[in-house]
Amino acid sequence: MQTTRPNPIPESPAATSPPVSLQTRMVLLSYLAYFFYYFTRKHLGVVTPAMVESGFSDTTIGWVQTAYGVCYATGQFLSGALGDRLGPRIALTAGMILSGIATLAFGIFPFMGVLAVCLSINGLFQSTGWPNACKVVSQWVGFRHRGRVMGVWMTCYIFGSMVANLVAGYVLGKFGWREVFLVTGIAVIVVGIAQGLFLINRPEDRGHRLERRASNASGASAKGGFMLMIRQPSILLLGVCYTGLKFVRYTFFAWSPYYLASKVGMANDSAAYVSNGFEVGGILGLAAGGWVGDRYFADNRVRLALVALLGMIAAVLLYRVISADGGIWGNAAGLAAIGFFLYIADSIVSGTAAQDIGGAESTASAAGIINGIGSTAQLFAGIVPIWLKNTWGWDAVFVSFIVLAVFSSLAVLPVARQRSLSKA
Template identity: 75%
Template sequence: MQATRTDQPSASPVAPPPPLSLQTRMVLLSYFAYFFYYFCRKHLGVATPAMVNSGISDTTIGWVQTAYGVCYAIGQFLSGALGDRLGPRIALTTGMILSGIASLAFGLFPIVGVLVIALSLNGLFQSTGWSNSCKVVAEWVNPVNRGKVMGFWTTCYIFGSIAANVVAGTILARYGWHHVFLFTGITVAVVGVIQGIFLINRPADRGYAIELEERSSPATDNTRSGFMLMIRQPAVLLLGLAYTGLKYVRYTVFSWSPYYLVSSIGLAEESAAYASNGLEIGGILGLLLGGWVGDRFFPGNRVRLALFALIGMIGAILLYRVTSGTGGLWGNLIGLGAIGLFLYIADAIVSGIAAQDIGGAENTASAAGIINGIGSTAQLFSGIVPIWLKQRWGWDAVFISFIVIAFFSCLAILPVARKGKLTKA
């Protein structure tokens, strides 16, 4: 006897949620991925004073920083779209290995030609980090807990930046600037291999499901349309414009604060590397405080908190502008810490949490890539413009440029902050 055929689809079983231990493991893997990205991002800034003393001009290094910014901005758009289509594991693994190789190349062949080519292309490789790390968190964390988790998770680029400064500064003092690029290159490449072995793109890859936002449409493959969907969102574009001010301030301080502290304040090279950590030390408090305050008082639209933080950052820059010259080691550490407190609250919301809120789990990498791509255009100016301003009008002109572009960011973010609720597109 033939079995009776039915056209009614059988009910598919509901996938269980992933165990907390697995969720935690994926969040920590992405945390340490972006933590170590900074080892091949901060090394050039720390090594700059010694490189200038060895005969490489600060103008040359400024142009390399600018070329890095061009590659980084272009790469943000590509990396976000590819991350949503192929998954973050491939993007993170490939980006970290190639970034490590670029740094190794300059460490092994420390000539200007390799500096220009390898460390400019490093911007392209570094661009794979943020959008794809954010996507891992968006896939594995329920949106209800996103603010708190991201408040912790975004400390990865604070602690990574601090560790990169300390490690590079120590190697610089003991072995010379060539070895800075050798050590950081090897470290980042090894961590990239670890990501390729252990990272899981999404819970569904292991038969689990996690409660996320409603999908835009069951019939729509958002891995294909996500980039075009996100780039048509006015909120995404405005956040990208607002991010230019944060990127300009952050990367100018990253690239030039050790040089400023040595040439203007008179600190030793190793002390300048440590003192420049003030931005990140203040940022740790800002990220943890911002995650809690955002969930507690701005759950519908955390961008409002980012606007207040931008205003606070302008005030901190104004104060540091008049106190840095006489503050010494501790005064500069505290002054940079005050700037970092407000900067990182706004930075984490604009580039990460808001991108997750608008993009949802399936389009987070595209939204984050677009916001970071637009914002990273400011890195084109954080390389050569500060040196040009310093040479023409002194370091005070650099601080004035911070204030002007931060005010522009406030204007750009205002329409998004005025929304009653920031929802998934």
Template identity: 65%
Template sequence: MEAKRTIGHNPDTIAASPPPFSLQTRMVVLTYLAYFFYYLTRKHLGVATHALTEDGFSEKLIAAVQTGYGACYAIGQFMSGALGDRIGPRIGLSLGMILSAIATLAFGIFPFVAVLAICFTLNGLFQATGWPNCCKVVTLWVSHAKRGRVMGFWLTCYIFGSLAANMIAGYILEHYGWRQVFLFTGVTVLLVGIIQGLFLINTPEDAGYSFGEDAPEIAVERGRGEGFSHMIREPAVLLLGFSYTGLKFVRYAFFAWLPYYLATAVGMSDGNSAYVSNGFEIGGVLGLLIGGIVADRFFPNNRCRLAFLALIGMVAALVVYRMSSASSGLWGNVAGLAVIGFFLYIADAIISGTAAQDIGGSGSAASAAGIINGIGSTSMLFAGMLPIAIKDRWGWDGVFVCFIILGVISSAILLPLALREKVGRAA
């Protein structure tokens, strides 16, 4: 039965009539598509790098731009989280996508060094609008009881978005050239950003509905303990952020160097190393879907407990893979990487998404998600360079020891939250 609509947007007059499932689904799907398409203007430079160097752009320049992008992305997480809670996620998402598209189109139209350096460094700020604002939309439109399984589905967008971005940019690069990569991805993201601005609705109250007794922050007075200034002083948010730093380093190091490791250390061909590395993402998709269901059913009051267990599982999987990858063959490597991805993505989804939503609630979800992801994203500055520096000094075995140590540290940081009876809305 469709929920009864309420009249007016005054929170004191809106009755306990939740939005219809179709409207909730529409908001979740809109944000899923938004974050999926963010990747088109996030990964295009990496795909086109070789072609750019052949056309006269230096490796050092592109490396500097990528480093600047990472720094802006980390800073932008904090800014976007605060603004998302203040002005609403619809404007933040739409504006961020449009600006990212303009930065991409500018280089496609004016392919000069200065345009590359300025636009793609600033693109880190524009890309940072995605995560906090998408998390806030899901927080506002999905009840606490269903949030784990919904986020388990929703978070597959950044795996599928990453894979699709690589394939689309690669196809255009091969058939039309690198300038068309930036023109196509820019136009596509521009259109998706406009769609977000036209059709996304900030809150159920804006459409005349309310979750009432199922609202995520019914015990908190409106306006009390909300916003960036409160979340940045919340110990649980900071613990999640520092725990996420090690986890995100491992994930981005795998993104950057896994095919190279498989080719140079395991001895696979370039083609097989690319295919086998997808085992990491395949395991991640399974982890997100299964982890969301398990979190809702067995850990509804403290999803951080499942994240802690997943981190322990990830460390164990890394230990086994370190010892066996060189001798386990193609399918053995696929299986080993899938197990690592399975546990890593369960922990990733809870720490950066669901736990941030649980603590931030409808008033501060964007700020909490932005702070956690902002702290975690500082590790992106080192995930490209540090693994190779360690490999040159101690070999690939040293790199995996580094991953294992970081996993243990992340687990230890998360332990105080895992031991709590409940991790929820910060008052």
């Protein structure tokens, strides 16, 4: 496996565009990579009710989620540089295999110390996913078609989250919570090995040439892109906005099955299935948001993100009222409404707006900064919700969602007020 920096190689006059079939395979490989990252990201949230029943403290699990968030946020700023230096193939392969091993370790040795260490540093391994999977797409898809491809490709993190919930819920109900870690760990290791065997960093590595913007061919460094983007006020404001969105999203990831089991009274496996309503709403939100954004907000899609944030506030207020007595379908619908609006805002803030401001040459840096700032919220999404629940009850957690949605709306308002988003 190549470990040297993939420096530009001179283009041969005979170099041709890569075949569509080869481009499609690379995009699908990156899609599968980030899809399966969620198998070793969602497992702890799904099995938390069963772990608490078997003697683990929910507060301890909350601190592990927080430590995971620290590692994940730190890794966001580092993993992009790793991918630029070694290539996304090595970064994705190493990240997935190590994440799978960390998960297997706790399944085999289910002790508190292993939980604290392995599932905390799993955040570092998980952080290799987003920037390097995005880098594969940027390498294999020309800038003229990247927006349409990314609109479909970004469903990987919603479908991955849904299927991870379903698989973990099935294994939990059929076998037990230890087996959840064994199954998900093995699955991610297998997919990681496949990345190492079949993923190609870029078309030039196979003698092809992809149309790129002139600035990409000029040899502009990743450092220059990062330093340019870090000075953009719009990028920083989007990052601040993303902290609120990530806190809400990761709180649902970590604690919605536990809420449905402990507060609503569902069985553990049913709680895992019903929590998928959040992701189902997210899929519908991405589809609707993409169409509405192109048709009515093409100059500045952040305006649509602001509207979605206001919609999310209304959805959370509604869910507070119906969740206790809503049963399976009422809770699934309420979670879907929240997910619908949240994922519209999430995809624009972390993806489309980063592309609009950064352009093809600086999209990775823009997205990395926004996601890096936003990921600091994961430091709190583990322990703060359970602290609020233990102190004031679950209703306080929903109040925190409303407060953070208002905060995110105010942070993004100056960007939404711009006439149009243009490349920096």
